[in-house]
Amino acid sequence: xxxHLLELSGHEVHEAADAVxxxxxxxxxxxxxxxxxxxxxGLDGYQVAQRIRAAGRRxxxxxxxxxxxxxEDRLRSSAAGFDAHFTKPVDPAAIDALLQRHPTV
Numbered sequence: 001x002x003x004h005l006l007e008l009s010g011h012e013v014h015e016a017a018d019a020v021x022x023x024x025x026x027x028x029x030x031x032x033x034x035x036x037x038x039x040x041x042g043l044d045g046y047q048v049a050q051r052i053r054a055a056g057r058r059x060x061x062x063x064x065x066x067x068x069x070x071x072e073d074r075l076r077s078s079a080a081g082f083d084a085h086f087t088k089p090v091d092p093a094a095i096d097a098l099l100q101r102h103p104t105v
Contacts, residue, residue, distance in 0.1 A: 011096075011099065019048050022034075026052050026060070027057070030060075032061065033061040033062075033099055036049060036082075038065070045064060049080040061098070062082045063095060064082040064086065065090055066085070066087060069085075
C-alpha cells in the first residue's frame with residue numbers, strides 16, 4: 001500500500017523480498033531514499049542501515065518503519081544511521097512530506 005501511495009505522489013519505488021536483496025538494491029540503484037522495516041528476518045533493518053552507511057552512502061535518506069516506537073527504539077535507529085523513524089501504521093503523507101524536504105529526493 002505504501003508503495004502505491006508513494007508512486008501516486010510521483011516517487012519511483014523499488015521493492016525487495018528480503019533484507020539482503022534490499023541492501024543489494026540500495027547499493028546498486030543509488031536511490032535518494034530507502035524505507036526499511038526494522039523487524040526483518042535474517043538481517044534486521046538496523047544492520048541494513050549500518051551496511052548502507054558503511055558503504056559510504058551518506059547522501060541517501062534512510063527511513064525506519066517499525067512497530068517499535070519507544071525512545072530507546074528511536075535512539076537505536078538513529079545510532080544505526082537512520083534519518084527518520086516512523087511507527088506503524090505509517091502515515092504516507094508524513095513520509096511524502098519528509099521526502100519533499102530533502103532536495104536530493
